[in-house]
Amino acid sequence: MKKITILAVIVFAATAILATNPADDPKETAKQAVGDLMKTMMGVLMQTMSAEGPAEAIGVCADTAYIIKADIEERYGVKIKRTTLKPRNPNNAPNAYEKEVLEMYAEEIEAGTMEKDEIFYERVKENGELTFKYFRPMSMMGACLTCHGDAEAVPEDVAAKIAERYPEDQAMGYHEGEFRGAIVITVPMEEGE
Numbered sequence: 001m002k003k004i005t006i007l008a009v010i011v012f013a014a015t016a017i018l019a020t021n022p023a024d025d026p027k028e029t030a031k032q033a034v035g036d037l038m039k040t041m042m043g044v045l046m047q048t049m050s051a052e053g054p055a056e057a058i059g060v061c062a063d064t065a066y067i068i069k070a071d072i073e074e075r076y077g078v079k080i081k082r083t084t085l086k087p088r089n090p091n092n093a094p095n096a097y098e099k100e101v102l103e104m105y106a107e108e109i110e111a112g113t114m115e116k117d118e119i120f121y122e123r124v125k126e127n128g129e130l131t132f133k134y135f136r137p138m139s140m141m142g143a144c145l146t147c148h149g150d151a152e153a154v155p156e157d158v159a160a161k162i163a164e165r166y167p168e169d170q171a172m173g174y175h176e177g178e179f180r181g182a183i184v185i186t187v188p189m190e191e192g193e
């Protein structure tokens, strides 16, 4: 009997510790993960752009981004996807659910009923599993246009390299301030959470 009580106390104590862990709050977890991702990506991208030029920096978005993403996914126990209605890499195309949310963003931002940086989140069942979805929208800054702008903004060597690697590219022709897409953080949830 005594043994059971001790065990119960230990289990209770462990639950109490978990419950106070910020990682248990899916919104906070997602917020921290996306903040970490954007800060790291922007740092590496801007540094490479200025040190080696935009043609070399393509590798940051195309390759380094996936290393940074995998590291953050592991650290926070989440899944990360960059998605958009106009993908450069077809692997980043939205699924039906993500497309709906992106279209909502595009319409509401256009109508002025949603801020460009407004977070959207909700609990969603995905393949029978309960998940927490967190959308961090992105709009175009001046520096993005070197690789996503119109012909005047994109240097020839950059355009050629992108065309070679991404024959189905749809992500050119943007202007500053335009809605680009979102980073979607998926946090796994327990039923009843």
Ligand code: HEC
Pocket: 045, 054, 055, 056, 057, 058, 059, 061, 062, 082, 083, 084, 086, 087, 088, 089, 090, 092, 138, 139, 140, 141, 143, 144, 145, 146, 147, 148, 162, 171, 180, 181, 182
């Ligand atoms: C040095 C060139 C370069 C710059 C600068 C750049 N990008 Fe990209 N971007 C790329 C490449 C290359 C890809 C394709 C990545 C891949 O293969 O997944 C990409 C992909 C993306 C994607 C994923 C969706 C898709 O279209 O495949 C988003 C979102 C995105 N960029 C947003 C931005 C934003 C916002 C900025 C400015 C902060 C920016 N990019 C600056 C080259 C660049």
